[in-house]
Amino acid sequence: MFIGHFAVALAAKRAAPRTSLGWLVTCAQLPDFVFPALLMLGWERMTLVGGGNPFLRARFDWYPFSHSLAMNALCGAVIGLLYWWRTRYLRGALVLPLCVAGHWLLDMVSHLPDMPLYPGGPRMGLGLWNSVAAEIIVEGALFGASVWLYAKATRPVDRLGRWAFAAFIAVLVLLYIGSILGPPPENVEQFAWVAPAVLLFPLWGWWLDRHRTPRAAMLSS
Numbered sequence: 001m002f003i004g005h006f007a008v009a010l011a012a013k014r015a016a017p018r019t020s021l022g023w024l025v026t027c028a029q030l031p032d033f034v035f036p037a038l039l040m041l042g043w044e045r046m047t048l049v050g051g052g053n054p055f056l057r058a059r060f061d062w063y064p065f066s067h068s069l070a071m072n073a074l075c076g077a078v079i080g081l082l083y084w085w086r087t088r089y090l091r092g093a094l095v096l097p098l099c100v101a102g103h104w105l106l107d108m109v110s111h112l113p114d115m116p117l118y119p120g121g122p123r124m125g126l127g128l129w130n131s132v133a134a135e136i137i138v139e140g141a142l143f144g145a146s147v148w149l150y151a152k153a154t155r156p157v158d159r160l161g162r163w164a165f166a167a168f169i170a171v172l173v174l175l176y177i178g179s180i181l182g183p184p185p186e187n188v189e190q191f192a193w194v195a196p197a198v199l200l201f202p203l204w205g206w207w208l209d210r211h212r213t214p215r216a217a218m219l220s221s
Contacts, residue, residue: 004143005029008103015091019083027100030103031103047188056112068118069116076097110126136180164211
């Protein structure tokens with residue numbers, strides 16, 4: 001999953017309208033933010049295997065810290081508690097941990113059986129990636145629904161709020177298409193250095209949210 005994780009962040013805005021999209025994107029993508037750093041440190045491992053299926057060009061050999069359900073749940077709980085301590089906004093404090101845990105759930109549906117329940121524990125995966133068409137349809141449907149939910153939950157307060165949102169969605173779609181049609185990384189090191197570019201999206205989400213506001217119905221519900 002790629003845009004599927006961003007779909008979780010966008011949709012979560014409806015459940016926690018006062019929480020910044022920057023926070024929601026950070027939590028929904030947190031495992032993928034952490035993985036490249038651990039890969040470079042040698043604490044986690046992946047192997048590039050090539051092949052015609054763009055979703056199966058990499059084999060995830062060992063990533064118990066960034067991508068196990070137990071570690072995701074623990075990180076999510078810590079973030080939720082810190083967010084509650086800082087803001088006293090209960091909805092946000094509950095939704096952010098769910099975004100982190102939701103990353104594991106979506107990856108478990110897509111991946112081959114390589115998603116650990118806990119470090120050293122059994123691995124799970126339903127293998128949606130085996131079908132390129134099915135993965136694109138499912139992920140595209142999730143993303144489309146989430147864009148609609150975010151648009152219904154918020155409204156622009158100025159022109160930037162309208163066009164920054166449109167650009168955010170367009171760039172994500174273009175990156176997704178590029179990841180499918182483009183060449184694979186030449187080596188693991190190249191992947192590890194390029195992957196953190198997505199760290200720009202939490203900042204973009206935070207800035208975008210400053211130019212949009214929750215609709216009154218969302219705040220009162």
